Amino acid sequence: MAQPHRHLGVDIGLSGLIKWIRYPLVNSEAAGLEVVGSIADQFEGAFAHQLLRDCLVLLDSPLSSRDVEILWLAGTFREFDLERLGIDGRVWLRRIADICTGRIRSDDPSFSLLTATPAVDEATKEAVRAEVRSVGSALEQATAHHSYNPLAGVVPALEQVVDIDPDLAFRLLLRAVKAYSVPISEARYERYLALGDALGLGEDVVDDTDFNVWTDLVD
Numbered sequence: 482m483a484q485p486h487r488h489l490g491v492d493i494g495l496s497g498l499i500k501w502i503r504y505p506l507v508n509s510e511a512a513g514l515e516v517v518g519s520i521a522d523q524f525e526g527a528f529a530h531q532l533l534r535d536c537l538v539l540l541d542s543p544l545s546s547r548d549v550e551i552l553w554l555a556g557t558f559r560e561f562d563l564e565r566l567g568i569d570g571r572v573w574l575r576r577i578a579d580i581c582t583g584r585i586r587s588d589d590p591s592f593s594l595l596t597a598t599p600a601v602d603e604a605t606k607e608a609v610r611a612e613v614r615s616v617g618s619a620l621e622q623a624t625a626h627h628s629y630n631p632l633a634g635v636v637p638a639l640e641q642v643v644d645i646d647p648d649l650a651f652r653l654l655l656r657a658v659k660a661y662s663v664p665i666s667e668a669r670y671e672r673y674l675a676l677g678d679a680l681g682l683g684e685d686v687v688d689d690t691d692f693n694v695w696t697d698l699v700d
Contacts (some may be wrong), residue, residue, distance in 0.1 A: 483699050492686050495535035496652035497528070498557035500689070503660075507561045511569055521584045533581035535649055536574045538599060543643045544638070546570040551638045556656035559630045576583070599646040608676055609647040613639050613654055616663065619700070623661040632663075648680050659691035668696040 489514075492500050502516045521529040539549060549570030550563045552659075563573055585592045617636040625633040635657055642650035655673065658665065670692060677687035 492652070492656075492689060493528070493682075494531035494568050494647065494652065495498045495539075495577075496556065496656045496686075498532055499553065499653075499656050500575065503535045503560045508566075510566055510637060513561055514576060515581065517580050518584070520668050521577075521581050526584050526588055527579040529584040533578055535576040536581070537594075538646045538649055539642075540578065542641075544641055544645070547570070547575060548634075548641060551632065552642070552653050552657075554632050555624060555638075556653060556660050559632065560659040572669055599648065601647060604680060605676075606643060606647045608679070609651045609654070610640065610643045612669075612672065612676065613643060613650065616654075616658065616665070616669065616700070619663050619665075620658060620661070623659070623663045624699075627661065646684070652674060652678060652682075652686065655687060658695065659689075659693075662693045663697055664693050664695045664700075666691050666700045667696055670694050 491497060498517065498520050500514060501520055507513050507516055521532060546569045552563075553563055553570065553573070563570060582592070582594055613636065621633075621636050622634045625631055639650055639654055639657070642653060657663075661690065670688075673687050674684060
C-alpha cells in the first residue's frame with residue numbers, strides 16, 4: 482500500500498491518533514470510537530489513509546493482541562486504557578481500520594482495501610533498532626516502574642515492530658518516550674530528527690514539543 486498524506490504538519494497515523502485520543506480524557510469505548518472518527522476526518526479525510534495503513538501493518542503482522550495493547554498503553558500513558566476497558570488490542574485496531582475505510586470510501590466509493598506491505602530498508606531498520614535498544618533501559622525504567630501507571634514489556638513490543646515496519650516502530654517509540662517523559666539528551670534529540678528525516682517524516686512529526694530534553698544528560 483502506498484503512503485499518501487504523510488506531511489500534514491502533525492504526527493500521523495496510529496502514533497498521531499494515540500497522541501490526540503488522550504486529550505480530553507476518553508474513558509469509554511464508545512467515546513474512543515467517536516474520537517477515532519473525528520481524527521480520521523481531519524484534513525478532509527487525509528488522516529484516515531495513513532491511520533488505516535498503520536492499522537493494517539499491525540493486523541497483518543504476527544504481533545499478539547497483548548503486544549498491540551502494550552504499544553497503545555505506552556503511547557497513551559494508559560489514559561485510554563484498553564486493558565481496564567476490556568478491549569482486545571487487535572479488535573481495537575480492526576475497529577479503527579473499519580472507521581478509516583468508511584471515511585475514505587465516503588470520498589472514493591471504489592476504494593479497495595489492500596494488504597499493507599511496507600518496504601523495509603535494512604540500514605534504516607537497524608538504525609531504528611539501535612535507537613530502541615539504546616533508550617531501552619531508560620524507557621523500561623520509566624514504564625515498568627512508574628509509580629501509578631506501570632507498564633511492562635514496552636521495549637520487546639517495539640523491537641517486534643522494528644522488523645515489520647521501522648517507520649511505524651520509530652513513531653511509536655517517540656510516542657512512548659514522550660508519554661512517559663523519558664529524559665533524553667540533546668544528542669539523542671538530534672539523532673531522532675536525523676532519523677525522522679531519513680524516514681521521510683516531517684520535523685513536526687518528530688518534535689511536537691513533548692520531549693523531555695535534559696541539556697546536561699549524556700546518553
